[in-house]
Amino acid sequence: MSSAARLTAITTSTLSLLRERQRLQTTHPTLHLQQIVSNLRLLRAGVIEAESQGVDDIAGPLRAQYERLLEILGEEEARKAGLERIPLPTPPSPPSPTSSCFGERKMSPEPVYEPYTDDPDSAPALDEGGILLQQRRIMDDQDAHLTHLSSSIGRQHHISLQINDELEVQTGLLDTLDTELDGTDVRMRSARRRLERVARGAKENGSTVTIVLLILVLLVLIVVFKT
Known part of the structure; x- marks a missing residue:
C-alpha cells in the first residue's frame, strides 16, 4: 500500500x-x-x-x-x-451463525x-x-516566456517608430510636390493668358501688318529700279 x-x-x-x-x-x-x-x-x-x-x-x-x-x-x-x-466504505457484515461451525478461520479480504x-x-x-x-522551475519558465514576449514587443515598437518616421518624410515630400504643382499651375495659366493676348492682337492687326510689309517691299523695289 x-x-x-x-x-x-x-x-x-x-x-x-x-x-x-x-x-x-x-x-x-x-x-x-x-x-x-x-x-x-x-x-x-x-x-x-x-x-x-x-x-x-x-x-x-x-x-x-x-x-x-x-x-x-x-x-x-x-x-x-x-x-x-x-x-463510501460499506460496513462489515456480521458473521453468520454457520461460520462458527468452521472454527475461527477468517476469509481473506478481496484484493483491491x-x-x-x-x-x-x-x-x-x-x-x-x-x-x-x-515551483521555482515553473516560475523560471514563465520569466523566460515573459522576457521573450518583452523583446518581441520592443522590436515591434522600434519598427512602429521607423514606420512613423518614414511616413513623416513621405508626407513632407508630398507637401513639397503639391506646392510645386500649384506654382507650375499658376505659371501655366499666366503663359496661357499672354499667348491668348498675342494671338488676339495678331488677329486684330493682321491687315495693318500686311499693308506695312507691302509698303516696305514697294519702297525697296523703287530704290532698286532707280539705281
Missing part, C-alpha cells in the same frame, strides 16, 4: 499543478492534465486501499483532499478522464486493484524542498 507520506506528497503536487493550470487555462488548456489525472488515480486507489484496511485516520483526510482536487479539476474534465468519486495507468510511478514523492524546486 502507498504510504501516507507519499499520498500526501502526491496531493500537494497535484494541488500545485491544478493551480498552475487554472492560471494558464486560456493559453494552455491541457497544461499538466495528464500528470494531474495520473496523480488523482493514484490518490483514489490509495484511499480505497486505506479504507479497505481500516486505516480511517489516513483515509479520511485523503478522501477529503481527493474530493477537493476533483472539484478544482472540474466535473467535465473528470468525466473525460474517467475519474469518479470514491464510494488499482486503475490501470500507462505510467503508474510517474508521480514520485516530493518533499517540501522538491515542491519549492518545482
Whole structure:
C-alpha cells in the first residue's frame, strides 16, 4: 500500500499543478492534465486501499483532499478522464451463525486493484524542498516566456517608430510636390493668358501688318529700279 507520506506528497503536487493550470487555462488548456489525472488515480486507489484496511485516520483526510482536487479539476474534465468519486466504505457484515461451525478461520479480504495507468510511478514523492524546486522551475519558465514576449514587443515598437518616421518624410515630400504643382499651375495659366493676348492682337492687326510689309517691299523695289 502507498504510504501516507507519499499520498500526501502526491496531493500537494497535484494541488500545485491544478493551480498552475487554472492560471494558464486560456493559453494552455491541457497544461499538466495528464500528470494531474495520473496523480488523482493514484490518490483514489490509495484511499480505497486505506479504507479497505481500516486505516480511517489516513483515509479520511485523503478522501477529503481527493474530493477537493476533483472539484478544482472540474466535473467535465473528470468525466473525460474517467475519474469518479470514491464510494463510501460499506460496513462489515456480521458473521453468520454457520461460520462458527468452521472454527475461527477468517476469509481473506478481496484484493483491491488499482486503475490501470500507462505510467503508474510517474508521480514520485516530493518533499517540501522538491515542491519549492518545482515551483521555482515553473516560475523560471514563465520569466523566460515573459522576457521573450518583452523583446518581441520592443522590436515591434522600434519598427512602429521607423514606420512613423518614414511616413513623416513621405508626407513632407508630398507637401513639397503639391506646392510645386500649384506654382507650375499658376505659371501655366499666366503663359496661357499672354499667348491668348498675342494671338488676339495678331488677329486684330493682321491687315495693318500686311499693308506695312507691302509698303516696305514697294519702297525697296523703287530704290532698286532707280539705281
